[in-house]
Amino acid sequence: MPTESLTELVQQHLETASTASSGRSAHTIYGGHENVLRQTLIALRAGSSLDEHESxxxxxLQVLHGRITLVAGQDRWNGSPGDLIPIPDSRHALEAVDDSVVLLTVGMREA
Structure with a gap:
């Protein structure tokens, strides 16, 4: 079974996000469309965001680096390294306060 270093991926994707026009970089670590479980590392440059979307x-979200804010309507949750934040089952957005990296874990709904 292949393994990946989250520490190395954090540094790699922070560098990529720092020069990307979108201010972000992502990499699926585990799973995909054929799996129920999916884990994706997402790096965001400070001040960038993932616009509001459905889950x-x-x-x-597990915060690996930096500080983020998860926003769902009027609710806001702040996260820093080591925090694990449940994502609400509603439209939400993610904002990077600092250069940040999170590990998104999703149990996909069956079609």
């Missing part, structure tokens, strides 16, 4: 299933 495809039950999900959590």
């Amino acid at each position: 495809p299933g039950e999900a959590t």
